[in-house]
Amino acid sequence: MYTQYYSQHATEWRDVVSVRHALLALLSEGPKYGLQLREEFEARTGEVWPLNVGQVYTTLQRLERDGLAESDDDGDDGPQKGFRITPDGAAELAGWLRTPPDLASPPRDELVMKVLVALRVPGTDVHQVIQVHRRYLVELMQQWTRIKEAEAETDLGLALVVDAELFRLDAVIRWLDTAEGRLKRAGADPPPPSSVALPRLRRRVGMRS
Amino acid sequence: MTVLEMRDVSKAYGQGAGRVEALRQVDLTVGAGGMVAVMGPSGSGKSTLLTIAGSLEEASTGEVLIDGAPLSRMSRNDKARLRRRMVGYVFQDFNLLPGLTVAENVALPLELDGVGARAARAAAREALDGLRLADRASRYPSQLSGGERQRVAIARAVVGDRRLLLADEPSGALDSVNAEAVMRLIHEACKRGMAAVVVTHDAQLASWADRVVFLRDGHVVDQTAPLPGPESLLTPGQTS
Numbered sequence: 001m002y003t004q005y006y007s008q009h010a011t012e013w014r015d016v017v018s019v020r021h022a023l024l025a026l027l028s029e030g031p032k033y034g035l036q037l038r039e040e041f042e043a044r045t046g047e048v049w050p051l052n053v054g055q056v057y058t059t060l061q062r063l064e065r066d067g068l069a070e071s072d073d074d075g076d077d078g079p080q081k082g083f084r085i086t087p088d089g090a091a092e093l094a095g096w097l098r099t100p101p102d103l104a105s106p107p108r109d110e111l112v113m114k115v116l117v118a119l120r121v122p123g124t125d126v127h128q129v130i131q132v133h134r135r136y137l138v139e140l141m142q143q144w145t146r147i148k149e150a151e152a153e154t155d156l157g158l159a160l161v162v163d164a165e166l167f168r169l170d171a172v173i174r175w176l177d178t179a180e181g182r183l184k185r186a187g188a189d190p191p192p193p194s195s196v197a198l199p200r201l202r203r204r205v206g207m208r209s
Numbered sequence: 210m211t212v213l214e215m216r217d218v219s220k221a222y223g224q225g226a227g228r229v230e231a232l233r234q235v236d237l238t239v240g241a242g243g244m245v246a247v248m249g250p251s252g253s254g255k256s257t258l259l260t261i262a263g264s265l266e267e268a269s270t271g272e273v274l275i276d277g278a279p280l281s282r283m284s285r286n287d288k289a290r291l292r293r294r295m296v297g298y299v300f301q302d303f304n305l306l307p308g309l310t311v312a313e314n315v316a317l318p319l320e321l322d323g324v325g326a327r328a329a330r331a332a333a334r335e336a337l338d339g340l341r342l343a344d345r346a347s348r349y350p351s352q353l354s355g356g357e358r359q360r361v362a363i364a365r366a367v368v369g370d371r372r373l374l375l376a377d378e379p380s381g382a383l384d385s386v387n388a389e390a391v392m393r394l395i396h397e398a399c400k401r402g403m404a405a406v407v408v409t410h411d412a413q414l415a416s417w418a419d420r421v422v423f424l425r426d427g428h429v430v431d432q433t434a435p436l437p438g439p440e441s442l443l444t445p446g447q448t449s
Contacts, residue, residue, distance in 0.1 A: 127425075131430060131431050134423070134431075135421075135423065135431050135432075135433055137412070138248070138415060138416060138433055139434060139436075141412055141413065141415075141416035142418070142419075143437070144416070145413075145417055146436070170411075173412045177250065177410075
């Protein structure tokens with residue numbers, strides 16, 4: 001049902017999700033054709049992350065170039081060309097599965113920036129800024145929950161993907177709730193303007209600039 | 210058809226300097242089949258809203274109507290009867306009676322309302338069947354897991370012809386899989402025509418509702434837009 005669509009986050013997520021390793025994982029089950037790889041990738045991720053054919057073949061070419069996969073030698077570059085994983089590919093996959101992704105450096109979060117900025121812009125109601133975002137996030141969560149309600153009991157892959165989205169959005173809402181609580185305790189008075197506050201914060205937490 | 214209507218409801222406790230306004234000019238309407246979640250930090254008035262909606266407390270000003278009948282014009286007996294017949298409650302700590310079996314717990318509100326034991330038991334069986342708990346009917350609450358206890362509490366809240374389900378942090382201390390099961394059951398009860406108000410601070414639970422109302426310092430400060438179909442989340446994309 002969702003093959004015709006991709007989520008608003010799909011583009012960002014695709015950068016995060018390693019297509020390369022996902023294809024290696026599928027090949028670890030046995031030799032497969034390019035088109036088959038694409039279909040299986042989408043099916044296993046609850047069809048939330050569509051891949052286009054070009055992306056599949058580019059990735060396969062790179063895997064071949066790096067010696068992680070090999071193809072049939074018949075020279076046919078069409079959808080019937082078969083691929084299989086090499087021992088180096090299997091080792092690469094095993095290493096990737098056991099290596100945590102880089103979550104150590106916090107990304108620059110636009111919402112965090114907005115709330116920090118809202119504290120300093122005269123005449124801005126920070127609570128309102130927070131509430132606008134909270135409502136938007138809850139609305140997104142309602143829509144993901146509907147997808148879960150409709151399909152996820154029978155589709156494990158989709159349920160896992162939707163859970164991940166819900167927890168991610170929920171974490172942002174919890175941060176907004178905590179921020180609001182902190183503002184309340186602080187008397188909601190904006191801190192004195194300070195031009196050095198943001199750079200200092202960045203240095204302290206090692207935020208990427 | 211409107212099941213619960215709160216019109217300009219305010220509630221204050223105490224007098225003078227100690228006066229606390231728990232709810233201020235709250236308007237809330239929930240129709241049959243509708244599920245509304247009320248979100249807000251602790252002290253925002255969520256639980257007060259629920260107890261007033263369920264006629265357990267009286268509003269200081271404003272009016273509450275259940276199925277079109279104003280609570281302010283009801284005697285204490287009328288209200289007690291309304292609570293037994295029309296309203297189901299689910300609380301964080303389940304509130305099951307430990308000395309009664311699952312089936313007896315679920316049948317209890319009907320028996321209190323004068324329904325014969327056999328008919329009450331049949332209705333309890335039906336409610337338990339609907340929540341896939343039929344095989345637990347003869348057990349005692351202490352023999353159930355936390356998730357099962359809360360499902361029994363929901364069965365008790367929907368037994369008979371109840372119209373309004375009021376739930377206060379219904380997933381309490383349950384883990385997320387059991388919490389989801391609880392919300393799924395409440396959602397299903399609404400699909401069968403009940404109206405529900407679920408109070409929670411948890412966005413994942415609130416997201417099961419058709420509408421989420423945000424409460425702060427006793428005021429309704431915001432609410433979500435009507436829910437679009439799932440396609441709206443997913444924008445047309447690659448078809449190659």
